[in-house]
Amino acid sequence: MSLPVSLQPMIRADLHVHSIFSDGRHTPRELCDLAQEAGLTHMALCDHDTLSGHAPMQEAVNAVNERIARSGGHPLTLLPGVELSTGDTGTTHILGYGVEAGHTRLEEVLAECEKRRLERFQATLDRLKELGIQIPSQLIPENLEGPLGRAHVARILVKMGVVRSVGEAFGRYLAEGRPACVPYRHMTTLEAIDLLCRVGTVPVLAHPCRMNLSQPALFALVESFQEGGLQGLEVYHPSAPGDLIPILDAFARRRGLLVTGGSDFHGDRKTDELGRLPGDWQTQPQDVSALTARIT
Numbered sequence: 001m002s003l004p005v006s007l008q009p010m011i012r013a014d015l016h017v018h019s020i021f022s023d024g025r026h027t028p029r030e031l032c033d034l035a036q037e038a039g040l041t042h043m044a045l046c047d048h049d050t051l052s053g054h055a056p057m058q059e060a061v062n063a064v065n066e067r068i069a070r071s072g073g074h075p076l077t078l079l080p081g082v083e084l085s086t087g088d089t090g091t092t093h094i095l096g097y098g099v100e101a102g103h104t105r106l107e108e109v110l111a112e113c114e115k116r117r118l119e120r121f122q123a124t125l126d127r128l129k130e131l132g133i134q135i136p137s138q139l140i141p142e143n144l145e146g147p148l149g150r151a152h153v154a155r156i157l158v159k160m161g162v163v164r165s166v167g168e169a170f171g172r173y174l175a176e177g178r179p180a181c182v183p184y185r186h187m188t189t190l191e192a193i194d195l196l197c198r199v200g201t202v203p204v205l206a207h208p209c210r211m212n213l214s215q216p217a218l219f220a221l222v223e224s225f226q227e228g229g230l231q232g233l234e235v236y237h238p239s240a241p242g243d244l245i246p247i248l249d250a251f252a253r254r255r256g257l258l259v260t261g262g263s264d265f266h267g268d269r270k271t272d273e274l275g276r277l278p279g280d281w282q283t284q285p286q287d288v289s290a291l292t293a294r295i296t
């Protein structure tokens, strides 16, 4: 039986955050500082296709918690996660919660993704060169082992003054069908869900409203993912329109899916804010507890 709301511990969670280990702008330490400013008690690091931020993030969280232990306040709990890009265009994203380093099969798959991302990054630079945009080598990140995405290229184009924003870089050059878009083969969504289940993590469909499906089509798709092992739905995401949130929330609960929420913080846009979730997530403490119980 769950505790009455008044007796539940104070929980303020952001279950979807990116760091410099994928396409976020902030280091683990900076994220911890921002989490403290935002008063977060729980934060999930869900970098794209990599677990490499987990150890530095845990170290940063430990340091913050030592400080908190001395000065008082709520400790910060880190949920280790990952965000896998899936489907034909890679725009269906599956979050895996509770994923720890040391899962050999998962790390093998992620290493393969990383290799292909690097190949795509270089091919994208070649395409841009053909279009007359020569990227100076000093603007190319030194650490080419990270999971590079199109967002990295977009930021370089902004820095060069070729475009004014990351959005414009995608719209003109990098989005599907644009001249510098290099195709990339992603896992299918069901393969990703199956992989995450097999390594003992909790798969959750990220930002369902970004899929631009009609409601019946989205619900049917979620049901098919659930048959494949999906355990939750990221209802509270900045992309979800306010009027759709209660419908998604009720749908997820009716289906016995976990309800989660996250800001998808990258630190890129002025509107990005760690801990800022849409809607009124009144059931946050119970939902976060249900997720952490599933993980442990």
Ligand SMILES: [Zn+2]
Binding pocket: 083, 093, 206, 207
């Ligand atoms: Zn995503």
Ligand SMILES: [Zn+2]
Binding pocket: 016, 018, 046, 083, 264
């Ligand atoms: Zn994300």
